[in-house]
Amino acid sequence: MEKTIQELIRKMEEQYNITVLLCCEAGSREWGLDNPNSDYDIRGFFYHNDKSAYMTAIDSPDSVEQIDFMSKDRIIDFSLWDIKKMFKLLAKSNPSILEWALSTIVYYEKPTEMEMIRNVILKYTCRVPLIYHYLNMSRRNYNRFIKNQMRVKIKKYAYIIRAQVTALWLIQNSQISQLNKNVQDLIKKVQLPKKTRKLFDQVVVLKKQQKSGLGIINSISDLDQVLSDLQGDLFTQIEKKRNQILKDYEIEKKTQNKIKFFNKIFFDLIN
Structure with a gap:
């Protein structure tokens, strides 16, 4: 199954001209509640290879913020979010995004970038x-x-x-x-x-x-x-x-620091 997931990731990168940052398990398998009928709830993040997508204050109607995919047999359920949306939600300590970033079942990731993101999460999340x-x-x-x-x-x-x-x-x-x-x-x-x-x-x-x-x-x-x-x-x-x-x-101080570091990582990724 992991080989199938890897192939789907490559196809998405080509189809949407994106780079996938993370693909992880976010459902029953991650929680140790899976059974023989359990599907694969795959969540993750990506960024656009065309960096002009991040150069405007108002997103273009053509700009893809979220990519969803369901396999024909409904066994694989993909949902990938753009890093701009990801960082906004991480700054607010959005629980779902935090769970994905800290998932213990990772199908694909950019290890250096994800390590930086996880370090900020673990240090500054309340x-x-x-x-x-x-x-x-x-x-x-x-x-x-x-x-x-x-x-x-x-x-x-x-x-x-x-x-x-x-x-x-x-x-x-x-x-x-x-x-x-x-x-x-x-x-x-x-x-x-x-x-x-x-x-x-x-x-x-x-x-x-x-x-x-x-x-x-x-x-x-x-x-x-x-x-x-x-x-x-x-x-x-x-x-x-x-x-x-x-x-x-010290929530106010740490929230400010968290936003500062997320901004730095974001600009490093798109430059």
């Missing part, structure tokens, strides 16, 4: 926006797919658990560089009651063993309650710690 991102994701999915439901997709349970244990890890640990995105590993590392850990592990096993179909099961009342209670507890924890984390982080 974990508070990330924590709220995962908590809001968890709450939104719980209310939409779990609350008052008799039948539930296994993957919805798994993705809510993923969001909650990631948020909990970030609350309990200050170093983003040490964040392990594998859900089973996170469940082991964060502080959780024994019952909660057991329920979470069971869901991950079910998700990974799913071989066909939609993976719909009867709702698990004990798990529903655990997810609801943990959600409230996590919001309480971050509200108590939020101001101190921001103070220790």
Whole structure:
């Protein structure tokens, strides 16, 4: 499959006259939740070889900011974003872009450039926006797919658990560089009651063993309650710690430095 992905990258570079900076896994495979039916959710960044695309204040209608591709068998789902958009979102600590840049499954990258970008991310990214991102994701999915439901997709349970244990890890640990995105590993590392850990592990096993179909099961009342209670507890924890984390982080100073370094990398790439 990696050979197929590499070939698709080369075709995109030729078709759009771009240079791909990064192509990585951004879905269930990255989180250790994949099963035999899992597709490849590939995300990444590129820059235009024609540097005039970056020389105007207002983007040309012909300028490509995002490239999307789905294979005929729907196994490979590509989405690549222009570096101008990438840096804007990284400056705001956009969680999705951060996840892609720090992905542990990389299909292709320009190592020197990506190392510079990752160094800036790890040095200047505040974990508070990330924590709220995962908590809001968890709450939104719980209310939409779990609350008052008799039948539930296994993957919805798994993705809510993923969001909650990631948020909990970030609350309990200050170093983003040490964040392990594998859900089973996170469940082991964060502080959780024994019952909660057991329920979470069971869901991950079910998700990974799913071989066909939609993976719909009867709702698990004990798990529903655990997810609801943990959600409230996590919001309480971050509200108590939020101001101190921001103070220790020196958010205004580091945000300015982050933007400065991203601008430098951006201009180095397009010159």
